[in-house]
Amino acid sequence: MAQPLDRPKESPSQTAGPYVHIGLTPNFCGIGGVYENDLGSAMVNERTKGERIELRIRVLDGTGTPLKDALIEIWQADADGLYNSPAELRGTADPNFHGWGRCPTDMETGLCIFETIKPGRVPFRDGRLMAPHITLWIVARGINLGLHTRLYFSDEEKANAEDPILARIEHRVRVPTLIAEREGNAYVFDVHLQGEKETVFFDS
Amino acid sequence: MAEPGSNRTPETGAFFQRDRQWHPPAFTPGYKSSVLRSPQKALLSFDNTLSELTGPVFGHAMIGERDNDLIHNFAKPGESAIGERIIVHGRVLDERGVGVPGALLEFWQANAGGRYRHKKDGYLAPLDPNFGGCGRTLTGEDGAYAFRTVRPGPYPWPNGPNDWRPAHIHFSLFGHGFAQRLITQMYFEGDPLIWRCPIVGGIRDKAAVEALIAALDMQSTIPMDALAYKFDIVLRGRRSTLFENRPEGN
Ligand SMILES: [Fe+3]
Numbered sequence: 106m107a108q109p110l111d112r113p114k115e116s117p118s119q120t121a122g123p124y125v126h127i128g129l130t131p132n133f134c135g136i137g138g139v140y141e142n143d144l145g146s147a148m149v150n151e152r153t154k155g156e157r158i159e160l161r162i163r164v165l166d167g168t169g170t171p172l173k174d175a176l177i178e179i180w181q182a183d184a185d186g187l188y189n190s191p192a193e194l195r196g197t198a199d200p201n202f203h204g205w206g207r208c209p210t211d212m213e214t215g216l217c218i219f220e221t222i223k224p225g226r227v228p229f230r231d232g233r234l235m236a237p238h239i240t241l242w243i244v245a246r247g248i249n250l251g252l253h254t255r256l257y258f259s260d261e262e263k264a265n266a267e268d269p270i271l272a273r274i275e276h277r278v279r280v281p282t283l284i285a286e287r288e289g290n291a292y293v294f295d296v297h298l299q300g301e302k303e304t305v306f307f308d309s
Numbered sequence: 310m311a312e313p314g315s316n317r318t319p320e321t322g323a324f325f326q327r328d329r330q331w332h333p334p335a336f337t338p339g340y341k342s343s344v345l346r347s348p349q350k351a352l353l354s355f356d357n358t359l360s361e362l363t364g365p366v367f368g369h370a371m372i373g374e375r376d377n378d379l380i381h382n383f384a385k386p387g388e389s390a391i392g393e394r395i396i397v398h399g400r401v402l403d404e405r406g407v408g409v410p411g412a413l414l415e416f417w418q419a420n421a422g423g424r425y426r427h428k429k430d431g432y433l434a435p436l437d438p439n440f441g442g443c444g445r446t447l448t449g450e451d452g453a454y455a456f457r458t459v460r461p462g463p464y465p466w467p468n469g470p471n472d473w474r475p476a477h478i479h480f481s482l483f484g485h486g487f488a489q490r491l492i493t494q495m496y497f498e499g500d501p502l503i504w505r506c507p508i509v510g511g512i513r514d515k516a517a518v519e520a521l522i523a524a525l526d527m528q529s530t531i532p533m534d535a536l537a538y539k540f541d542i543v544l545r546g547r548r549s550t551l552f553e554n555r556p557e558g559n
Contacts, residue, residue, distance in 0.1 A: 113406055127417040136442070274353060299348060308352035
């Protein structure tokens with residue numbers, strides 16, 4: 106026997122369930138008057154630096170059907186690659202860009218639209234630059250533990266080719282599951298929860 | 310960016326690896342919705358980068374006075390929600406046992422009859438005109454939080470032919486890094502439905518289920534007003550950066 110480490114364990118996750126909107130986007134589901142706005146619904150203002158882009162994200166189940174009760178949160182660096190976070194020690198991020206967004210999938214179409222900016226490059230642990238990317242966190246009924254992945258950009262081929270996280274994907278045919286396709290000023294991204302095109306999800 | 314008004318040194322160590330045996334696995338066929346929504350391929354594991362270590366900060370400015378009072382935050386002036394009045398309180402800690410200050414908690418629940426204010430909820434229990442079902446708060450310097458609500462009712466749900474959810478409150482937590490993000494549910498001590506629930510049943514370890522059951526806390530009740538339940542929540546801890554691995558000589 107030795108001294109106990111006495112470390113509490115992380116609280117186990119439970120699904121967000123079908124009514125996640127009530128808690129996280131009450132105005133979206135018709136519960137008005139409690140909060141002024143739904144958190145994370147507006148990411149940019151007219152002073153935010155950087156290229157304006159739109160992300161069109163869907164989440165598809167194992168039959169290819171879009172989820173209509175999911176919720177996506179995104180987290181990203183500003184146009185210069187700085188995070189608006191106390192743990193960002195390299196400099197001060199754009200004060201007009203919070204970097205975090207939240208969007209429920211549309212109840213009819215399953216589409217999530219984020220109006221944001223293209224992020225700059227952020228260094229990996231060893232100082233090499235990662236390709237521009239946006240971190241995604243997905244919850245829904247039937248998802249027992251929130252899913253973590255990234256969205257990379259199709260028009261950043263060179264940066265993507267040297268990205269240390271993309272480089273770790275053993276089965277190269279799966280790399281495109283993390284790359285959003287550019288269409289005008291929008292990027293289209295389908296997250297496949299299951300099946301042949303299953304998105305690469307992270308444990309980090 | 311330092312937090313305004315805070316002299317805490319921001320922590321930048323990587324988060325402890327998640328114990329995925331402790332969490333419910335993605336595929337839990339007893340909970341049918343998980344069958345087609347569970348990834349089946351291996352996850353890509355890597356030590357946190359800045360993208361996972363950093364996270365957004367939410368300030369007190371966005372929190373309204375009644376955000377942590379579900380009995381009144383949707384009710385007409387002078388009225389209140391119907392049901393067993395309770396206080397839910399506790400601390401948000403990390404896996405080192407340290408309180409997490411400034412964490413954003415958001416919570417949602419059914420009303421006392423087990424009905425959600427949501428167009429997809431068709432349960433025959435009535436809506437309470439004075440109950441919305443959402444609330445939020447920020448933890449204090451020691452990680453403590455509290456809110457007031459009514460005890461939610463259990464409700465039947467379409468899974469098996471006769472499945473009932475135990476009384477529960479949904480919780481969403483933001484700690485200091487995006488990799489700490491967590492959604493879970495709080496259950497109530499003594500509820501016999503906990504051990505029959507297919508969603509709870511996805512958790513393999515009995516001790517892990519018990520970590521989600523709030524205890525009746527008579528010391529924190531308000532006599533002649535509200536019962537109290539104590540519910541501590543644990544987020545991923547992070548490594549100390551004191552001996553961060555770096556080339557010798559630096
Ligand atoms: Fe529920």
